[in-house]
Amino acid sequence: MKKLHTFNPWQRPQAGMFRELLAGEGISCLVRNEQIVGAMGEIPFLECYPELWVVDDDVLPRARMLLEKWLKEDPSAEPWTCPACGEVLEGQFGACWKCGQRIDG
Numbered sequence: 750m751k752k753l754h755t756f757n758p759w760q761r762p763q764a765g766m767f768r769e770l771l772a773g774e775g776i777s778c779l780v781r782n783e784q785i786v787g788a789m790g791e792i793p794f795l796e797c798y799p800e801l802w803v804v805d806d807d808v809l810p811r812a813r814m815l816l817e818k819w820l821k822e823d824p825s826a827e828p829w830t831c832p833a834c835g836e837v838l839e840g841q842f843g844a845c846w847k848c849g850q851r852i853d854g
């Protein structure tokens with residue numbers, strides 16, 4: 750079993766989504782640190798990072814290639830600039846953390 754990718758804590762839904770997509774390609778994966786979303790603050794921050802693991806080592810190169818392609822295609826991964834206050838935000842955020850402006854206006 751090999752680690753494919755480490756997600757940021759706010760990318761937790763994406764980790765599950767990519768697991769499903771890879772399963773659709775015949776690649777068995779599992780997500781570690783998936784169920785501890787309610788425990789933030791009680792455990793060391795680093796342990797909250799969801800990790801995507803490929804069960805079969807042989808398909809790791811293919812899984813990595815697919816994941817990189819999907820990550821590039823995912824528009825939500827693009828950083829954006831808040832039109833209201835100019836703050837640059839990670840694409841995973843749907844609203845500005847600084848002033849509350851929504852990405853879709």
Ligand SMILES: [Zn+2]
Binds near residue numbers: 831833835847848850
């Ligand atoms: Zn803003």
